[in-house]
Amino acid sequence: MPRVRDGFTPIADALAADLVALEGELADLVSGDQRKVASSARYLLASGGKRVRPVVCLLAARCFSAAEVPNEVLRLSVVGEAVHNATLLHDDVIDLGETRRARPAARLVYGNAASVLGGDLLLIEALRVVDAAGTPVLMSSILDVLRRMIDAESMQLENRGRADISFDDYFRVVDGKTASLFEWAVEAGGRTCGADEEQVEGLRAFGRDVGYAFQLLDDLLDLTRDPQAIGKSVLQDVGMGTLTWPVLQAIQHRPGLAARVEAAARGEHDDALTHDLLEAVDDSGAVALARQQIDDRTDAALAALEVVPPSDAREALASVARALAERAR
């Protein structure tokens, strides 16, 4: 659960109440079925997660409906979280992941089959929620999001074993895997509560940029592990086609590093690799560049929000974006 400071603003109290209701809606999505498939979905949903997609959806809604969030929006706010968790269930099967949110991956508890089908279940239930909301344009846009997500996964799969990924490819993956769903979540909240097309576009741009910043921050925080763990994690990332932004920066900075990283990922021994990688991170200024990227994305997100009328809810949305930039410092 996201931490909401008590008495911070009335909007924080309202959001806190929304989030309690959200947990109920999420639980309802796969309740009353004790079989492995539903259990795997429930297990992952109950293991936490920051619920940041529902939060931005609910805040976008409150930008246009300050007093009360209609039930319909509360239900729509679970969609982003359900789709996100569906992709995690499939990802852990695809990547043979063992740990998720500090617990054993669902596939280790309930099996690969239950994880694949549990992902399918969450996805279909999410789409049924969108369908029931009766706003056809939201169905079209969530299907576009899902198409972009698969495209990103497809690109990652091609990138397995490679360390010479272009920044263009990196950002296309981030666009599909992270930004697209943030975009949809704020669109759903705003659109359902009366945002006009220009405001919807502003919200979508906000969501997209926040999504980028969110992923870049995640990549940056990866570098705060202990050096040995970083070395291991880079090789795993190469194996899965999911290199982080600062590491890509470092690899592009130092000729020869890409080939060494790829060889190490194939199992060749290279004692100096972690040291050389971290040195290249330093030399390339990757950390400062990542922080700059996050700042730029945050600024763009805040600018996009200007088409939305000022309100406590808009301020809270802006705080979500600013918090990412602050954590990156």
Place this chain on the structure above:
Amino acid sequence: MPRVRDGFTPIADALAADLVALEGELADLVSGDQRKVASSARYLLASGGKRVRPVVCLLAARCFSAAEVPNEVLRLSVVGEAVHNATLLHDDVIDLGETRRARPAARLVYGNAASVLGGDLLLIEALRVVDAAGTPVLMSSILDVLRRMIDAESMQLENRGRADISFDDYFRVVDGKTASLFEWAVEAGGRTCGADEEQVEGLRAFGRDVGYAFQLLDDLLDLTRDPQAIGKSVLQDVGMGTLTWPVLQAIQHRPGLAARVEAAARGEHDDALTHDLLEAVDDSGAVALARQQIDDRTDAALAALEVVPPSDAREALASVARALAERAR
């Protein structure tokens, strides 16, 4: 490709033309992407299959629009095939299948990850086709179908290793895994070409019963293998929770057989098992009972079709149903 006899009726010629166009639409669904994910989907789609779901969709459309099938329906007719193939891609990963349509399973050619994502891709592309058709009730009903399919898969997963499955459970799995998609395919064809609600209900009942007959026939044909292959296949089926109707009939007929089949599926040696199973199939009259079931389902399907106005297309739909009953003899 289904065999259509030349000059059988004008409807056969029309259907033959529709099917050529269908192959183009199916290919378009995942064209122009040479990456593993799309390739796995393309590989499976190109490996044949009877295209029976598109056929009944197109014929249902021609019951109400004899002269010409609108492009929209042609596109909708691929949905049943795409969803069916999506489930096969996931099933082969879940069940570790090695052969599909007499070729190596897609997962062996492109990997498990590409198969899971290829299934996701086909599913989402199918839903995008439904969305683009602009008939919201078809979106709601395909999502219901997908929910029933996952429910059936979920039940199968629970039944793994069990040989004492009830007929009720068996039919619930058939309902979700096969009948539901046939139901939707004929609904989509009829509804888009002007069928009224009563006619849609008739078509859905027809599709459901044809789906049941189709699965029962498949189960029956399983018994025509050589006896050793049958023994092996029954143990595999128990492992996967997918026992066939005649074998279930035989197991329920002879006390003690369920426990022996389960033990053998766990690896215990039982030389007499295949012999005793086949004897129980004979003694229980399972083959005759399955034929009777198929006949009954065919009769029910034909009766449901009565609400549709007589036409060559209706006759052709009836022929599809009758052909199942004839193959069972």
